[in-house]
Structures are given as structure tokens and as C-alpha cells.
Amino acid sequence: MRGRLLLVEDDPALTDLLTWHFQREDFDVEHTPDGDEALLLAIETPPDIILLDWMIEGLSGLEVCRRLRRAPETANVPIIMLTGRGEEADRVRGLETGADDYVTKPFSPRELVARVWAVLRRVRPALAGEQLRFADLEMDLIAHKVKRGGKTIPLGPTEFRLLRHFLEHPGRVFSRERLLDAVWGRDREIEIRTVDVHIRRVRQAINFNGRPELIRTVRSAGYALDTDAA
Amino acid sequence: MRGRLLLVEDDPALTDLLTWHFQREDFDVEHTPDGDEALLLAIETPPDIILLDWMIEGLSGLEVCRRLRRAPETANVPIIMLTGRGEEADRVRGLETGADDYVTKPFSPRELVARVWAVLRRVRPALAGEQLRFADLEMDLIAHKVKRGGKTIPLGPTEFRLLRHFLEHPGRVFSRERLLDAVWGRDREIEIRTVDVHIRRVRQAINFNGRPELIRTVRSAGYALDTDAA
DNA sequence: TCGGGCCGTCACCAACTTGTCATTTTGGCC
DNA sequence: GGCCAAAATGACAAGTTGGTGACGGCCCGA
Numbered sequence: 103m104r105g106r107l108l109l110v111e112d113d114p115a116l117t118d119l120l121t122w123h124f125q126r127e128d129f130d131v132e133h134t135p136d137g138d139e140a141l142l143l144a145i146e147t148p149p150d151i152i153l154l155d156w157m158i159e160g161l162s163g164l165e166v167c168r169r170l171r172r173a174p175e176t177a178n179v180p181i182i183m184l185t186g187r188g189e190e191a192d193r194v195r196g197l198e199t200g201a202d203d204y205v206t207k208p209f210s211p212r213e214l215v216a217r218v219w220a221v222l223r224r225v226r227p228a229l230a231g232e233q234l235r236f237a238d239l240e241m242d243l244i245a246h247k248v249k250r251g252g253k254t255i256p257l258g259p260t261e262f263r264l265l266r267h268f269l270e271h272p273g274r275v276f277s278r279e280r281l282l283d284a285v286w287g288r289d290r291e292i293e294i295r296t297v298d299v300h301i302r303r304v305r306q307a308i309n310f311n312g313r314p315e316l317i318r319t320v321r322s323a324g325y326a327l328d329t330d331a332a
Numbered sequence: 333m334r335g336r337l338l339l340v341e342d343d344p345a346l347t348d349l350l351t352w353h354f355q356r357e358d359f360d361v362e363h364t365p366d367g368d369e370a371l372l373l374a375i376e377t378p379p380d381i382i383l384l385d386w387m388i389e390g391l392s393g394l395e396v397c398r399r400l401r402r403a404p405e406t407a408n409v410p411i412i413m414l415t416g417r418g419e420e421a422d423r424v425r426g427l428e429t430g431a432d433d434y435v436t437k438p439f440s441p442r443e444l445v446a447r448v449w450a451v452l453r454r455v456r457p458a459l460a461g462e463q464l465r466f467a468d469l470e471m472d473l474i475a476h477k478v479k480r481g482g483k484t485i486p487l488g489p490t491e492f493r494l495l496r497h498f499l500e501h502p503g504r505v506f507s508r509e510r511l512l513d514a515v516w517g518r519d520r521e522i523e524i525r526t527v528d529v530h531i532r533r534v535r536q537a538i539n540f541n542g543r544p545e546l547i548r549t550v551r552s553a554g555y556a557l558d559t560d561a562a
Numbered sequence: 563t564c565g566g567g568c569c570g571t572c573a574c575c576a577a578c579t580t581g582t583c584a585t586t587t588t589g590g591c592c
Numbered sequence: 593g594g595c596c597a598a599a600a601t602g603a604c605a606a607g608t609t610g611g612t613g614a615c616g617g618c619c620c621g622a
Contacts, residue, residue, distance in 0.1 A: 180454075190440045197446035202454065203433065210420045216427035224410075224432065224454045235407050258568055272408075273458070273475045296570055298610065303568095320476045321578075321609065322489040329475065330484055488579055526581055528599065533580095551589070551598065 104128040105150035105222070105229045110140040110166065111184065112158050120153065123211040124218075137161030145175045150226055151218055152176075156185035156196070164199055171200040180221045184209070227270060234269040237316060237332040239308065241269055250308055260285065261304045268317065268327045277324040301325055334358040335380035335452070335459045340370040340396065341414065342388050350383065353441040354448075367391030375405045380456055381448055382406075386415035386426070394429055401430040410451045414439070464499040467546060467562040469538065471499055480538055490515065491534045498547065498557045507554040531555055 107124050111117050112135035121131045132149065134140050137160035144152060152170070156163035163183060170176040182203045183196045196204045202221045205214055223230040227243070234241040238251045248255045248265065257265065263285045267276070278297040282290050305317055318328035337354050341347045342365035351361045362379065364370050367390035374382060382400070386393035393413060400406040410432045415422070418436045426434045432451045435444055453460040457474050464471040468481045478485045478495065487495065494515045497506070508527040512520050535547055548558035 190443055193443050194446045197443075197450045200453075202450055203447075213420055213423050213427075216424040217433075220427045220432055221454075223430075224451075235404055238404075240404075260569070273472075275474065275476045293571060295572090295610090299570075299612090302611070319610070323476050326475060329477075490580070523582060525583090525599090529581075529601090532600065549599070 105226070106130045106132065106147075107218075108140065108144055108149040108152045109133045110137070110153065110158055110163070111135060111155045113155075119211060120214070123215055127215060135159055137163070137166045140166055141169055141173075144170055144179065145173050148176050148179050150179070150229060151222060152179055152181045153214075153218075154181055154183050154201075156183060156187055156192075164196065167196070167199050167201055178225070180225045182214070182217060182221065184214075228266065234266065236269050236272050236327055238313075239269070239316065241266060248308075250310070250313065253310070255307050255310075257304070257307055260300055261307065264300055265304050265308070268325075272327045272332070273329040275320050275324050275326040281324070297325075335456070336360045336362065336377075337448075338370065338374055338379040338382045339363045340367065340383065340388055340393070341365065341385045343385075349441060350444070353445055357445060365389055367393065367396045370396055371399055371403075374400055374409065375403050378406050378409050380409070380459060381452060382409055382411045383444075383448075384411055384413050384431075386413060386417055386422075394426065397426070397429050397431055408455070410455045412444070412447060412451065414444075464496065466499050466502050466557055468543075469499070469546065471496060478538075480540070480543065483540070485537050485540075487534070487537055490530060491537065494530055495534050495538070498555075502557045502562070503559040505550050505554050505556040511554070527555075 104127065107129040109117060109120055109124075109131055111120070111133070117133055117135075121133065124131050132143060134143060135158060137158050139160070140152075140154070140158075141161070154163045154166060158166075161169075163185070167181055167183065170179065170181060180202045181200065182205060183201045184205050184207065185192070185196070186207045188206045193204045193206075202225075203217050205217065219230055223232055227234055231244055234243065239248070240250075241248045243266070246262065248257055248262070264281065267281065267284050276284070278294045281297050282292055282294070286292055301317060305315065309315060314331050316328055316331050318326050320326060334357065337359040339347060339350055339354075339361055341350070341363070347363055347365075351363065354361050362373060364373060365388060367388050369390070370382075370384070370388075371391070384393045384396060388396075391399075393415070397411055397413065400409065400411060411430065412433045412435060413426045413431045414435050414437065415426070416437045423434045423436070432455075433447050435447065449460055458472040462473045464473070469478070470480075471478045473496070476492070478487055478492070494511070497511065497514050506514070508524050511527050512522055512524070516522055531547060535545065539545060544561050546558055546561050548556050550556060
């Protein structure tokens with residue numbers, strides 16, 4: 103399974119067509135024709151991407167999009183809007199409301215699939231099987247390998263996930279709390295300062311012979327990849 | 333200036349049109365009609381986003397895209413392809429080659445602008461809003477970083493919050509009392525003159541080698557960002 | 563069962579921040 | 593020019609926060 107996709111669409115024929123295409127891409131497809139239910143589902147267990155029709159039962163697609171963006175659980179989940187409304191003004195409105203892409207019916211399923219991958223490459227590079235890069239560091243998610251300047255670096259599983267999280271959001275500061283959530287899991291029972299220790303271990307591993315520090319400490323806020331080092 | 337945009341396009345009319353639109357959005361627009369030159373420019377100083385026409389002089393747009401993705405300097409720079417080729421196969425090919433979006437001519441500049449922002453929201457969240465500016469000073473709230481004239485400035489947590497407060501209300505005068513409320517919190521038990529000291533620390537930090545003063549002292553009233561300096 | 567790698571904690575230390583105060587400088591006003 | 597209040601400055605001690613070394617437990621494969 104490559105990821106979970108939530109399809110919000112009330113045309114049964116289109117639903118079947120898209121479900122088939124995305125299942126073939128190894129997505130776990132969840133479906134609802136209803137705007138309100140879409141919100142509940144998405145917030146309950148956030149999918150990796152949402153396909154959202156504009157004209158649906160219950161809330162309009164645009165309103166669903168707006169609320170998804172406002173809810174912290176789904177604020178970062180990518181959304182692609184599907185719609186018959188081809189007016190420029192509608193498209194601009196959809197994109198400005200927080201949609202990542204806006205596709206006008208009729209569209210080709212293959213193109214939609216390609217657009218989904220294009221968005222996921224950005225948001226969840228891990229799903230798209232991409233290499234992550236930052237400065238002279240590269241992480242191969244498939245081979246589970248990290249290199250800096252060509253030299254392979256041994257990392258433990260936790261260190262790997264921690265570094266990966268940073269690479270997926272370069273420059274962004276994460277508090278220790280958020281790192282525990284993201285790297286250890288939401289239901290951890292772990293001492294907050296443990297994060298420090300793992301940060302140190304990652305640093306030690308990637309800063310062999312005098313390479314510049316990549317992880318910046320932001321006092322009283324957390325840690326981040328240092329975009330100045332890139 | 334919100335960001336640097338590289339436009340690779342050989343139609344002069346379209347070039348002018350897009351340049352005008354993106355300059356109005358505060359982009360610094362760089363332009364070349366030639367694929368080879370685009371590569372050189374992009375790798376030399378990576379822009380924040382690239383608009384790439386498929387049919388250009390020199391290398392084809394698709395090939396430029398491929399090479400940009402391969403070069404470590406530009407592997408993460410978002411690319412939007414512009415093209416007259418509306419075939420589904422072409423679009424899929426463009427997206428699979430690493431483009432973040434694929435826009436078919438004729439398109440509306442407004443929509444293109446909206447799509448650029450949609451992509452930048454993902455790739456450089458700081459550019460798309462979570463950033464404060466005043467004169468040559470920029471504060472990135474997501475990265476928790478302050479720069480003046482491109483140079484990163486180290487600030488303690490309190491200094492950061494203080495400066496942020498000013499940047500959020502440029503020009504406005506705040507009494508020491510109000511600053512204590514806003515920056516330290518309403519339930520502080522802090523000597524009023526402490527504000528002076530922190531103002532000094534911020535000034536010292538941001539006025540390195542002879543840069544003009546940004547924080548104006550308003551005698552017997554408080555402090556404010558000096559709008560004359562902007 | 564032994565050994566090594568990985569992991570979570572802790573105690574201690576170093577570095578940095580921060581609030582305060584005494585003193586000097588500045589600016590406005592007569 | 594002299595005076596006064598307000599603001600800037602220098603210095604410092606106390607308080608926070610992050611970095612570090614070390615340790616014991618756990619799991620897994622030999």
C-alpha cells in the first residue's frame with residue numbers, strides 16, 4: 103500500500119473509475135459522497151491526499167476545503183479539487199482557498215494520477231519513493247540509506263526517522279513535542295529531553311570530519327535544518 | 333520582494349505579460365529564452381520557482397526539467413511547465429519528469445499566479461505568508477529566523493518576540509507598558525525599564541556595521557518602527 | 563546464553579538569556 | 593549655557609536551557 107486517499111465525489115460512475123485507477127496505483131481508497139462526512143473522516147484519520155469534488159451533497163467542496171485547512175489535523179493534507187466549473191474565477195478561488203491543484207472535468211484519469219504523484223512528491227516524498235536532499239546530504243528512502251558527500255552514514259532506525267522528518271520540511275522549526283509526535287508517534291510516553299539525545303546522535307553521525315552543522319538549535323523553540331548551511 | 337522567479341520563454345509578448353503580472357506580485361523576475369542558459373542561471377543561483385516553456389531554443393523544456401531535477405542545487409526548486417502541447421500524454425510526461433504543475437496555453441495569467449502560490453505554499457511556506465518584512469529586514473516565523481540584507485541575525489527568544497511585535501505593527505508607537513503586556517505577557521512582574529534594555533539588545537543585533545536605525549525612540553511615549561527608514 | 567547495537571534516562575556542566583541597577587549620555591526647554 | 597527628566601549604556605548575578613558522558617535495559621542474532 104502506497105498511501106491512503108480520500109475521494110469525495112457523488113457521481114457513482116466517476117467514483118468507480120477513479121477508485122479503480124488509484125487502487126491500481128496501490129492506494130487505499132476511502133470514499134464518501136457527502137461533504138460533512140468527508141470532514142469527519144478526514145479529521146478522524148487524516149489520509150495522505152484528498153480528491154474533492156466541488157459539487158457534492160452537504161457542504162460545498164470549497165467550504166470543505168476551507169474547513170480542512172483550518173483543522174490542525176488536516177491543515178497539511180494535500181487537496182486536489184475536481185470540478186465541472188471551468189471558469190477562471192472558480193479555479194483561482196479554489197487554489198486560493200488552499201487546494202493544491204484544480205482539475206476541470208472532463209479529465210483523464212491518467213493525468214489525475216500524475217498530478218496526485220506530483221503533489222505527493224512535495225508533501226510526502228517518502229510515499230513517492232523519492233530521494234531527499236539537503237545541502238550535501240542525500241537520503242534514499244527505498245534503500246534506507248543516508249549519504250553525505252558520497253560517504254554512507256550509519257544511522258539507527260529512530261535517528262533515520264528523525265532526520266527524515268527534518269528533510270521533509272527543510273528549514274522549519276519543530277518543538278520537541280512535535281518531534282515526539284512525528285517521529286515517535288502520538289501515543290508515546292517518552293521524556294521530552296530524549297529528543298536532545300537523538301539530535302546529538304544524528305549530529306554526531308552526519309558531521310564527520312568538520313562538515314558544517316546542518317541542524318540548528320532554536321533556543322526555547324526546538325530544532326530545524328539550517329537553510330543557511332545549504 | 334517575495335521571491336525570485338526564473339521565466340524560460342521565447343515568445344516576447346507572453347514574456348512581457350507574465351513579467352508584468354509577477355512583478356506586481358513582488359517577484360524578482362529573471363528571464364531567458366534559451367534552455368541551456370536557463371540551466372546555467374538556475375544552477376548558479378537557484379530561484380524560488382521556475383516557469384518553463386516546453387518549446388524553447390536550445391534544449392527542450394522537458395530536457396531542461398530533467399536536468400534541473402538531477403542537479404543537486406536545483407533538485408528541490410519547483411517547476412511549472414507552460415505549453416501549447418495539450419495532449420494528455422505530454423502532460424503526464426511533464427508531470428512524471430518532475431514538474432510540479434503543467435499549464436496549457438492559452439491560460440490566464442491570474443490562474444498561473446494562483447498556481448504558483450499553491451506550489452510555493454508547499455515548498456517554501458515562508459514565502460507564502462508566514463513572513464514579516466520591514467525595510468531590508470525579514471523575519472521568517474516558520475524557520476524562526478531573522479535576516480537583514482541577507483545576513484542571518486542571532487536573537488534571543490525575548491528579542492525575537494519583541495521585534496516580531498514591532499514588525500506586526502509597523503510604524504505604530506508602543507509604550508513600555510504595552511510592550512510588556514504584548515511581549516512578556518499580561519501577568520508580568522517586571523521592571524518597566526527592562527524594556528529599554530531589550531530594545532537596546534535588538535538594536536545592537538540588527539544594526540550591524542552602520543545600517544540605519546529601524547527602531548525610533550519616541551520620547552516620553554515609547555518606541556516604534558521608523559517608517560522613514562523603510 | 564552471550565554480545566552488540568540501539569534506546570531512553572539522568573546528573574552534571576557549559577553556554578546563553580534575562581532582569582536589574584548604577585552611571586552616563588541625550589534632548590528639550592528656559 | 594545650564595538644568596532636568598528621560599533614555600542609553602555597561603556590568604553583573606541569577607536563572608534557563610541545551611549539550612554531554614555515562615549507564616542500564618532490551619532485543620535479536622550468533
